[in-house]
Amino acid sequence: MTRFGVTASKAVGSAVSRNRAKRRIRAAIHSYLPEVNAGWDVLLIARAPLIDAEWPQICEVLQDLLKHSKILKTEE
Known part of the structure; x- marks a missing residue:
């Protein structure tokens, strides 16, 4: 099981x-949960630009971060 923590x-x-920044990150995480490898503890730290970011941009950045960290399952 992978656990996620969000702070700001x-x-x-x-x-x-x-609180809005943390809710947006949690919602983005929720959309990727089925694709996440088990066994990770992940801490995400919200930054000020997140407040003005568009939803697709947040999802794209989170996906890139999870792929780069090898937390997302890869298609084999």
Whole structure:
């Protein structure tokens, strides 16, 4: 089982902004859960640009990050 943690520092903005950033990351993670290899502990840290990012861009960046880290299952 792979576990994900999401955090956002005060540099992201107000509590509302931090919570929104974390919700957006969690939603993006949820869309990739079936493709994730088991046995990982992943911590994602939200940054300020996430607040203004478009949804497809967030998903694309997360997918690139997971592929680069070899956390996503590869098609063989």
